[in-house]
Amino acid sequence: MPKIVDHSERKSNIAEATWRVIIRQGIKGATVRNIAAEAGVSLGALRHYFSTQHELLEFAMNLVKERVTARIVDIMQSELPPREQIMKVLLELLPTDDSSMAEMEVWFAFTFHLKTGGQRATELNDAIYPLIVQIIDYLDQHALFKQGLDKDDEAERLYALIDGLALHAMLEPDRMNKQRVIRVLNIHLESILV
Amino acid sequence: MPKIVDHSERKSNIAEATWRVIIRQGIKGATVRNIAAEAGVSLGALRHYFSTQHELLEFAMNLVKERVTARIVDIMQSELPPREQIMKVLLELLPTDDSSMAEMEVWFAFTFHLKTGGQRATELNDAIYPLIVQIIDYLDQHALFKQGLDKDDEAERLYALIDGLALHAMLEPDRMNKQRVIRVLNIHLESILV
Known part of the structure; x- marks a missing residue:
């Protein structure tokens, strides 16, 4: 059976990770690389949801x-x-x-x-x-x-x-x-x- | 005789060109390329005065x-x-x-x-x-x-x-x-x- 992914939840999780990065490092730290690491997803997965x-x-x-x-x-x-x-x-x-x-x-x-x-x-x-x-x-x-x-x-x-x-x-x-x-x-x- | 260049005047001229570009195109248009063109100087000359x-x-x-x-x-x-x-x-x-x-x-x-x-x-x-x-x-x-x-x-x-x-x-x-x-x-x- 394929893994069911809740896309809306995943996007929210990435947004939450964005917040944590910003709180810790300011906007300057909010790079896609840092956010992917914080959210525990690959850069490719992050780019699937947010291309920029x-x-x-x-x-x-x-x-x-x-x-x-x-x-x-x-x-x-x-x-x-x-x-x-x-x-x-x-x-x-x-x-x-x-x-x-x-x-x-x-x-x-x-x-x-x-x-x-x-x-x-x-x-x-x-x-x-x-x-x-x-x-x-x-x-x-x-x-x-x-x-x-x-x-x-x-x-x-x-x-x-x-x-x-x-x-x-x-x-x-x-x-x-x-x-x-x-x-x-x-x-x-x-x-x-x- | 070498050409005498007034560096401070040239920097002011470049800054003035910056203003004209911003007034016309907004901050987004204020690229070094556009500003050099507006000031009538080469990109190299502009970079001599302002490296970034x-x-x-x-x-x-x-x-x-x-x-x-x-x-x-x-x-x-x-x-x-x-x-x-x-x-x-x-x-x-x-x-x-x-x-x-x-x-x-x-x-x-x-x-x-x-x-x-x-x-x-x-x-x-x-x-x-x-x-x-x-x-x-x-x-x-x-x-x-x-x-x-x-x-x-x-x-x-x-x-x-x-x-x-x-x-x-x-x-x-x-x-x-x-x-x-x-x-x-x-x-x-x-x-x-x-």
Whole structure:
């Protein structure tokens, strides 16, 4: 009887191996050779699933999006008060530990691959801006959004703040550590909330 | 008599050619071959000055830093009122036309090269955070900084906002156009100024 191979599981395993390599060695270590070794598959097997490093990063990146989305859905379905719920959702968009730092590095690497490939990185960023717009709406519906502020402007401002904090947490981690990220985010929320 | 070659001028000419190529074709077009053609020098001559694409980008990047610094010094020495002066300085840090968009792309590409090379991009970012700290101090000295706010926190928040806006202006230019950048920046300044 031929061996039954679950291709989707194998691809996920390779993506998981990609994450472990990135967490340990950064994006620069995420070569197909290193990843194949980490996943315990041959280079040929890896290339069967992902013919280029770009494809592999894209798959790993989509895995990030799925995971972040799942975590956010969980938070939104929880019984937390709206203010705490929103803070937790926003923290999901920021690198605050090794795992989310690795996610951020893949996001950054992949966005850059698309950009240098001449494409707009809209399919990646697409997801975040509408989420921020929803968050502002949610705050407004719960009568938490400060009167006199413009929802559209404040969505844009919060979105820029989040991505700026994410960038600095990744590039300047000595100064911009987790405590500082939370502190700045809290100050900003205070300024737009009732 | 041997031909006298001004090496520093020739390097600047090559860097200028690099900019023109980036403005026209994006970072992806900034190959040594394309740049040599644009500068009107042989590949051998270009390699004499810059042995790798990394070196060339680094030189072009430093040229950005020098130019941005020179423009900021000019603005700070002008007779504009402090509020307008600061707005102009902050806009120098954002991509608002083809030329500053190209600068931003080189900054992004280069930061990424360093990051994937395992280095921290501190030498690049170094310049911006202290500048933002100075701006907040300057506003405070001119009694423009809102009482009750913390200078350290507000420097960090403004810095994150600036880089987030820059990132979005580069990656999502259809939505985040120049008018929108200025609008969000103005709203933020209003919120921290008297």
